[in-house]
Amino acid sequence: MFTQDTLHQGFARGGRDAALKILAAIDPVTYGRDRSSLDGHVSRLSPYLRHGVLTLAEVRDAALTHAPRTAPSRVWKYINELSWRDYSVRVYAEVGDLIWQDFGPYKTGLPSSAYAHEFPADIGDGATGAACIDAWSRELRETGYLHNHVRMWMASYVVHHRRVWWQAGASWFITHLIDGDPSSNNLGWQWVASTWREYPYLWNRGNLLKYAGDRYCAGCPLADSGCPFDATYAALSARLFSGKEAAPGESGHLNPENLKAVPWEPPPTPEHVPGAVVWVHGDRLSITNEALAGYPESPATFVWDDELLKTWTISAKRQTFIHECVQELPVHVLRGDVATEVIRFAHVHGATTIATTPSPSPRFRDIVTALSEVGLTVQVWPEPVFGESLTPLDLRVHGDYWRQISASAFGKDPAPPKAKRPRAKKVRPTEAEKA
Known part of the structure; x- marks a missing residue:
């Protein structure tokens, strides 16, 4: 692999000393406001978390120092995002190699057979002609990093525009991402693909301009004609999907009930044994x-x-x-x-x-x-716990898991999950009301 990758160093240097320097510079308050922007205050701590150089608990503790104990909501979003790492690892621990299989069917109206298994060479080489896609491909290969928003955009392009099996894209990411692992990576690809979501994830040129500015569009040869993303979401959906439901006869490989009540208790610390x-x-x-x-x-x-x-x-x-x-x-x-x-x-x-x-x-x-x-x-020997629960964990949906562990995730005693708030139904105005 070294002969295929002449750039031996990526965006992050390994080791605890390097990790602590980056941890000391995090800005979790600003992160909550502009994390979706490509120029936002992201910490880039992910490779240190993925390889256990830092634990989620110590990053959480560092984030809490940026907010008064009486106002932890100032860093709420940062800690909530850390919980996604804990959540995905717990799901991976339960499903094992099933992490590489479709949890559910594609909700695109298309059967799984409609998606090619081979990863397209032009995407891997950064030669699609779309300036944004090609730039992200180069950044991934040259640095080992992509902003989380870019990961979603790239995955959506691979799966929905090019109709490529999400597993092929996930494997490509794991090869190059310094923080790549099957838990966060594969669940992210399944979320975008809609095999673990009720509908597929799409983005358009307006979304790109909002969060990235015109850094890609300004010099793109497709900017004036042929941009695959220059359309409304409704138009993109009509072009790319047969519908937003599973094709007839399609099914997944995961029984969600297996994640409904996962036993949880504080992991015990072993006793010291001479000669180990x-x-x-x-x-x-x-x-x-x-x-x-x-x-x-x-x-x-x-x-x-x-x-x-x-x-x-x-x-x-x-x-x-x-x-x-x-x-x-x-x-x-x-x-x-x-x-x-x-x-x-x-x-x-x-x-x-x-x-x-x-x-x-x-x-x-x-x-x-x-x-x-x-x-x-x-x-x-267990590492420090990020979040404790008083009841078996419900890992079917991140939101339910978060309700169970959120109190302890902020350094408090674990508490019973709060009741779900019913979603208010959106009432569309009548034509008379519009007038």
């Missing part, structure tokens, strides 16, 4: 790693996962970021099959217990199973 070794993985690359803290004198290892690198074709920039994070840690760096290398590491040190931290990935569970099958005990 520590396994550090890519979801918690921090000197504050709980397993490292629990066994500060024990041997520790990090294993470059050959299978994962091959499966996801992770970019050189992503690998460099991870390498810089690992360099700060007191670990022996190995490479190969993770379970095999961790087993060998434990045997070399005469250990029967492996201490590590949690991960929502099915691959993590497979590795833990492989370790257990050879007689090793695996201790999972």
